[in-house]
Amino acid sequence: MPPDRPLWIFDMDGTLTEAVHDFGWIRSELGLAADAPILDSIASASQERRTAMNRRLHEIELELAAQARPAAGIHExxxxxxxxxxxLAILTRNKHEIALLTLQKAGLAEFFESEAIVDREMAPPKPDPEGIRFHLNRLGLNPGQAFMVGDYRYDLEAGRAAGAGTIYMDPTGAFPFRELADICARDFLELMEH
Ligand SMILES: [Mg+2]
Structure with missing residues (x-):
């Protein structure tokens, strides 16, 4: 096992679950440019467009949650x-109800209390470190007592900005953002052997 820390904060999609989000397809469904940041683009759209995009995004998120499968070794x-x-805690750019549904479908709901899930409506989205601080304050811990575990640079940047340890999961083993990580692992079986 990696060094012992009392708080483990996980990204959800692509970390606790197998990556199924095709962000290119999601952007095209929302009428966004190929490189546009999804949540920021919705937030800055006109009210009418914002409503339509939020509705379509919610449908897409429900579809993806229904297909959620656990990442290799995560249950153990x-x-x-x-x-x-x-x-155990979660910091996700998803919505609370989608996070709960995803955990249920992936068979991981038993590990996370509802209050241990910080969603995009409770804190500014990663890479902002505020969601990590929310968990630390909730439990009365300091950043050195926490790991942030994720599969994307925003997870690792948020962890670093909060002063937490960072664990980078990448099943391909390529680790393009390795400079942001304290520990890299392809999956949780490998992390357990670390
Ligand atoms: Mg992710």
């Missing part, structure tokens, strides 16, 4: 952390 990994008395 979370069970070990929980047995050892660690706090």
């Amino acid at each position: 990994f979370l069970a070990l952390l929980k047995q050892a008395g660690h706090s």
